[in-house]
Amino acid sequence: EIEYQADILRSLGGRPGEPRLEVWTTPDDEKKAGELLAGAGLASGEMLIALAPGAAWEYRRWPAERFVAVGRWLQETYGARILILAGKAEEAVAGEIEKGLLPGRTINLAGRTTIREMAAVLKSCRYFLGNDSGPMHVAVAAGVSVVGLFGPGDYVRFRPWGPSHAVVHLGL
DSSP states (O other): OOHHHHHHHHHOOOOOOOOOOOOOOOOOHHHHHHHHHTTTTTOTOOOEEEEOOOOGGGGOOOOHHHHHHHHHHHHHHHHHHEOOOOOGGGHHHHHHHHHOOTTSSSSEEETTHHHHHHHHHHHHOOOEESSSSHHHHHHHHHHEEEEEEESSSSSHHOOOOSOOEEEEEOOO
């Protein structure tokens, strides 16, 4: 999509710069993010990894039990703190994932942030694992290394943009 938009600008005589995603947060967004993470007991320097189980269409969602399996492995193998990000509509699946993860090593923010607050929280994460969804692109814009999960859909066109990201896809 970014390449497509840059081509349109070039055809109109424009000279787009280096294409990259950006997100702008306010001091209030940063303050809220800090409060949410501090309230969850996140210590400075802890490895924080975001999981985003939501997607606009159910068939684009990786099963909750797989998020649990990966999250548990990250917690047990690397001592990671897991941050669950989801909208209000995905609070149930976020709760299901939270129940399968280690208590005290999991922060569930489902339905508790605006998009910009989510971006501010993501700035504290080392990695992001999530479905083909808006939060995946917000994570890229926030500077987080992303693994995007794609089932059906055009992963080449809608992949996380940039060199420090990866895609897992089924090729459907």
